[in-house]
Amino acid sequence: MDMPNKKTKRDAAATAKVEALSVSKTFKRDGGEEVAAIGDISLSIAEGEFAAFIGPSGCGKSTLLYMVAGFEKPTGGKVRMNGHVIDRPRPDRGIVFQEYVLFPWLTVEGNIRFGIDLQKQPDADARVEHLIKLVGLRGFERAYPHTLSGGMQQRVAIARALAYDPELLLMDEPFGSLDAQTKRRMIKDFITVWEETKKTVIFVTHSVEEALLLADKVYLFSARPSRIKQVFSVDLPRPRDISEPSFIGIQRELLASLDEEVEKMMG
């Protein structure tokens, strides 16, 4: 556990994969009323790091993720990747949404190939075949998404995001709409996938357990307008055991801190 990153800008640029520098974001509602979603966030995510964002609902986790993707622009401050300010969505990133967001008119294979074909990358067939095996979708290559269960669809979405080999994988509550059993299985399988690909990951979640099972570092967002309240380093080997005392220790601490923020949001 350490406090928010206090390295100098130059230092950070040298080692960070993604960094946020005094980022703020204010939305204008239809009525003209302004909502300050993100107050002031600075953070730095290292190459190969598995980062989890956690915080009360509505605190701006997705918003920050979308700014990293290039979908949204910060109102103030900067978001950088590889030292460059993020200007627009580019295929050096991949994204997985909670709602899968697959293309229903394409088969499983068609969805996974989507990015590869767009970029005319070589060895498409072999890559797609490998990914299908990796995420456990063998035999479903020709199936259309609507014929698959939620868990299977999310496997397709993960494979699609990894297929064109992005440097950074963005995941917005990817297991949020799955039932408990499926979720446990998905977490286990995703660790295998991640360990093979070793990508930098930003994983938004509202589940403390999920964050601690997966992440190297957990960034705890405060209530809106948000800042980073705390960063938890989880130096436990994967696969992690939720009944282990060290796991339970961090979990209790993180939960207490999160509850404080949830209280503020409710009050």
Next chain:
Amino acid sequence: MGAFWKNLARLIAAPVILLALSLPALTADHSIKSAYRLTFTSIAVTKGDFAEKYDLAIKPITFPTGIEINEALLTGSVDVGEVGIAPLATLLTRTSDVVAVGVTDIGGGRYKTVVRKESPYKSMDDLLGKKVAIKVGSGNYAAFLTYIKSRGWKESDFQIVNAGDQEAIAALTEGSVDGVIYWEPIVSTLIAKGIARPIFSFKGVVNNPTFLVMPRKFVENERETAIRFIAAYMDTQELLSTDVPAAAKLVVKGMSASGQKVDPKVIELAIPSVDYKIEMGSQVIADEKATWQLLKDTGKLRGDEPDWSVAFDGSLIEAAKKLRGE
């Protein structure tokens, strides 16, 4: 259970009794549902006060041409209508439930071809291949067929546009057709408005009568009313034959009621283009038979030759003459 059936019986009985009570009331004041359309006779008999004399109420229902009147006669929704020589052939081919009881007028002079005033057309020959509005199946259609047969032409030598009366007026006014072949006073209306000029009259080409037609049931059940109508009709014909200016006034009134402004002078000139004679002589019947054959030959008629012996009934005319005091 018993109460239910009793109530149901009452429910059914009530309208039947009401209807039975109202029937004599309807017949008592001699009213007749008459198909109204734009012809000199139809306008004059409806707009004039000829019927009052015979204690008769004429209830007009408007139709564009005799074609639509045919359908109304078949279903009995009108008691009398003016049907041209060709529509009558059609009607008699399909049903024997109607009967011709008199002639409204006779002569080819009521059918004219008009073209737009500024157009170069001078004769029917000039209209070959052009768009011509006509009411297919009507009396003037029969006159047209007779004429083109005599010239050795075919129907397809023209671009026929099948149009009702108001449509024909509108079509020439807009210039969407090159010529209109129609009857009086439609053609005179177009001339009077300064839109059209006549290039051809069917006078001498045919001598077509137009008939007064009634459903057979009406003639049988309400013979008295039918006779009174024919008497009033004969008075109308007399006016058209003897006092053209007065008749023209009536016609102008009728035309303006359907939205057409016409100069009475033009109508006065057009009225004598036919003879207004109620009689159904052997020549008239022979003409009808010939027209039936003409239409049959075009392949458009469905059904066998009508039983001509029951198609015409001149007895009402005789009774009407007595009523008029002849």
Next chain:
Amino acid sequence: MSEIQIHRAGEARSPSAEFAAGFGHKALGGLRFISPILIVLALWEFSSRAGLVNAVLLPPPSAIFRNMGRLFQSDTGFWNSPLVGHIEVSLMRLLAGYGMAAVLCTALGLLMGINRRVYAFFDPIVTVIMPIPSLAWVPIVILWLGMSNATIIFVVFLTAMFPIIYNSAAGVRSISKKHLWAAELMGASRQKIFFKVLLPGAMPYVITGHILAVSLAWRALVGAEMLAGAGLGLGYMIFDARTFMDTETVYAGIMVIAVLGLLIEKGVFRPLQRFTIERWGTVRAG
């Protein structure tokens, strides 16, 4: 080992058995569709023959079918028969009017869906004009184009226009922002997004719009032919037959119109639906 084999044998169906089952299913569906129609035709035949209804106003179906047979004959064969001629003309008019609308209006609708300014401009126009019954246009169109083929084709075009525009625009607008984001992030250019996301994504609505357009256009076509048919087309055939009280031909025309409408829907659009949106699971409810 043997157990597994038994299990498999019980589960799998031979291809021919599957075919037979599918065929039986189809035949049953067809029977279910056709039997109420047959019952109505039988009742109709009976009441017409028994004199319960006026046989001129409602001729028996047997007479109508016999007449239809006659209309399908000519000295030079079926293909030169009068009815085939009318059908040909009507279908050509439908194809011309709908075809123009399909090309122009799908494009305009998609553009409206993509571009907010285009949408803001055309939406009020479409909203105001759409509810006007298409036959109300006929007198005006006759003024512009005369009693001609062009008038009828234009009325068909007008009718087909609005459902296509409206649904194509709605189809594009129905695509979620996240689908577009996902494609963009995977490196799709604007052009690729259009062809690979917007077009297939809008498809359920576009197909609905086209089905609606053709069925409305077919009705409008027949109506317009009655008013401005100028000698040809199924609508004109009915109109002309009415003139001569040829009700057998009138009903024959009505039946041909019904059957052709059904064939267009079941023969063209159903397969299109089956191979696209039904497979994708994106069929619109209602």
